[in-house]
Amino acid sequence: xxxxxxxxxxxxxxxxxxxxxxxxxxxxxxxxxxxxxxxxxxxxxxxxxxxxxxxxxxxxxxxxxxxxxxxxxxxxxxxxxxxxxxxxxxxxxxxxxxxxxxxxxxxxxxxxxxxxxxxxxxxxxxxxxxxxxxxxxxxxxxxxxxxxxxxxxxxxxxxxxxxxxxxxx
Ligand SMILES: Nc1ncnc2c1[nH]c(=O)n2[C@H]1C[C@H](O)[C@@H](COP(=O)(O)OP(=O)(O)OP(=O)(O)O)O1
Numbered sequence: 001x002x003x004x005x006x007x008x009x010x011x012x013x014x015x016x017x018x019x020x021x022x023x024x025x026x027x028x029x030x031x032x033x034x035x036x037x038x039x040x041x042x043x044x045x046x047x048x049x050x051x052x053x054x055x056x057x058x059x060x061x062x063x064x065x066x067x068x069x070x071x072x073x074x075x076x077x078x079x080x081x082x083x084x085x086x087x088x089x090x091x092x093x094x095x096x097x098x099x100x101x102x103x104x105x106x107x108x109x110x111x112x113x114x115x116x117x118x119x120x121x122x123x124x125x126x127x128x129x130x131x132x133x134x135x136x137x138x139x140x141x142x143x144x145x146x147x148x149x150x151x152x153x154x155x156x157x158x159x160x161x162x163x164x165x166x167x168x169x
Pocket of ligand 1: 009010029030031036037038039040041042075083085119
């Protein structure tokens with residue numbers, strides 16, 4: 001990652017049988033008014049795994065007893081530069097869901113997801129994640145339009161390599 005790339009995590013909690021996913025409506029900052037998983041930027045020296053757990057707890061009150069790193073998004077945009085997002089899922093979660101100053105959480109049936117009010121690229125890669133695949137997804141944007149996309153299935157080893165090089169700024 002070069003110095004101009006912004007790195008984030010995003011984590012999607014599921015109910016025990018995987019039929020529902022908890023999304024949060026962003027209340028401020030980047031992505032305000034959009035539904036997404038829970039996440040943000042790593043703190044100084046924080047690993048990407050620790051960042052994912054911390055952001056989950058801070059933004060919706062849940063703790064992941066276990067979580068899976070399932071993907072990486074690599075995005076280039078003419079307006080907002082380069083972004084790298086490490087994507088996690090968590091099916092073994094504990095705690096009570098709470099609304100935070102950043103996110104208003106709500107459970108959605110996976111089968112009924114419409115992608116209304118989500119990031120534009122969500123409808124491209126969420127289905128890959130929801131089917132349980134591991135992936136690296138690349139998107140290029142000119143202004144707000146997606147001009148190029150590629151979603152590659154990868155294995156756990158390839159993801160571990162990408163993750164091992166990722167430590168907070
Ligand atoms: N295209 C794009 N750009 C930036 N961020 C994202 C996307 N697609 C996404 O899914 N995301 C995700 C990545 C993060 O989970 C959030 C953005 O994080 P943000 O809320 O800005 O980071 P925090 O560290 O929580 O922010 P503050 O606490 O500083 O407000 O969207």
